[in-house]
Amino acid sequence: MTAVPPAADPSDLLRFVGPATDVIVPGPNGEPVGFVDALEAAAPGLDGVRVHQLDCQRDREYHTGCHGDRLRHVSYFLSRDMRPHYEAGGVDLVPNDFHAIPDLLRRRWRNPLLAVAASPPDRHGYVSLGLAADYAAALLGEVPVVIEVNPNLPRTNGLHTLHLSDALGWTEVTTELVETPPPPVTDVDRAIAERVAERIPDGATLQIGIGAVPGLVAGMLGDHRDLGVHTEVLGDAVMGLIESGAVNGRRKARERGLATTTIVLGGGELYEWADENPGLFLLPVDISNDPRVISQHDDLCSINATMQVDLLGQCASESLGTHYVSSTGGQADFMRGAQLSRGGQSFIVTHSTAVGGTVSRIVPTLTPGAVVSAHKNLVDKVVTEHGIAELTGRTVRERTEALIAVADPTFRDDLERAAKELGYL
Structure with a gap:
């Protein structure tokens, strides 16, 4: 050398x-x-x-x-x-x-x-x-x-x-590390997380990112067995789940026994835990987020958030109309991987309303200019505090009915009228 x-x-x-x-x-x-x-x-x-x-x-x-x-x-x-x-x-x-x-x-x-x-x-x-x-x-x-x-x-x-x-x-150069504080948690977040957690089987491999609902889901899986982790951002909540003993990675198809990610982001305790941890393994993103790699894991469960869902199931996760908030990230990567995984599930989570309950996040059509982060054919399950809309394999009519059923009750009649005008019902 x-x-x-x-x-x-x-x-x-x-x-x-x-x-x-x-x-x-x-x-x-x-x-x-x-x-x-x-x-x-x-x-x-x-x-x-x-x-x-x-x-x-x-x-x-x-x-x-x-x-x-x-x-x-x-x-x-x-x-x-x-x-x-x-x-x-x-x-x-x-x-x-x-x-x-x-x-x-x-x-x-x-x-x-x-x-x-x-x-x-x-x-x-x-x-x-x-x-x-x-x-x-x-x-x-x-x-x-x-x-x-x-x-x-x-x-x-x-x-x-x-x-x-x-x-x-x-x-x-000595530089202080970027730390992300735990997000605030609401009762609505807990209700959504409970609905997701009850669908995750023992032996699943998880993509759980940063945010209130994913963090809560991780906290609810401590009694599960033989879970694996293959994610893009590993945060504090996933560390806690690993430390609970629920994660051992024995059923993973690759990097068996290891928690894999491409980024570690959270607080100081997480960074100390990551230091020389033999159970943690970082991958380049063209491996960690390659849908073909993700799909090798059976029962791959992916959890991602969105800001708006239309009645076809299209998700706008990165912009409010033409106002950009973030970008696509790995949302579509893991949704595709879960779709190809044997027994895989992808969950799109969202509060049913915004702006203090005055605006529905389930809408007839996306706000003009909104970026479609996950197109309708990729979306498997949409979860709000009111339930889970299962969309895979369903007709336009069935998808529309399922999404209206998980919208806030205040907006359901308006959504039904709009769906009829659009020819969905």
Whole structure:
């Protein structure tokens, strides 16, 4: 193995950033903060540099578009801070399914440079990408890379390791990790979670993400047996479920006995748990979220949220009308995987109403301009606090009736009248 060169100052690594460089940065805790700080400071002298990143959690001045084409941000999933910048035209957004991001980058990059945060090296000089394998891990060995070692990052197991000598250069910067607080929980969330939890069998492999309902579902499965985890974001609630003993992964078709994910995101206790945990395994996103890989697990149960469902079952999960809130993420990836899994189920969860009960989330047709995140043929079960609408294999009339039945009672008559006008009933 080549000897490891000494650490450099973050600004020294900018020599690898030339005109028209596409700098590829991992998700929340994979961002090399010191390197991006230096890149932003050097923006007046840059030429056509783009930073590609999913779910950026650190707001920066250049996100406003103040540097024009000298330095511009390209997002693959809008965080809360990125939404206003996107609406103001300061950042760009690439529509995508999460598993496809590596290939989308390959198709469009000009002069790619991977810039990653990593755990401290082991005694052999190897580092891991810590809490964010995602698309960066898929590109290791293919794209030139600079590494920022963050002593706060845990060393995790998986297909996301590399040797310091594999990098063009490396630096060390101590950065506090992004933590996500537990979401507030309502009685409606509990009612929805109970309906989902009762449908999950022993031996199921779970995709449970971040949010109130998925977290509650995980908390309700402690008495189950032989569960497995194959997800895209592993959070605090899944850690708790694993620690309860309900998860052992024995029935998984691959990575048997391991909880697999591509991102770990939550609180400090989760990050301590992840550090050198032999039962946790991070995969590149083009493996973790590949529907063909997901479908190999029998009884794959996927839980995702949406904001609006029409009477055909189309789900708008990433925009309110033309107002973008996020992006597709891995929702369709796991819905396709569950659809192809033997015994698989996908649950779309939503409150039946919004805005204090004045607006129905079950609607005759989606709000004009709304992005269809999950088309009708993918949607299996829609769950509200009023029940579960099972849509797979049902006619338009049956789907419509099932969705009206799980809408808030206040809106059911209006939905029925609209369905008749649309010719669904």
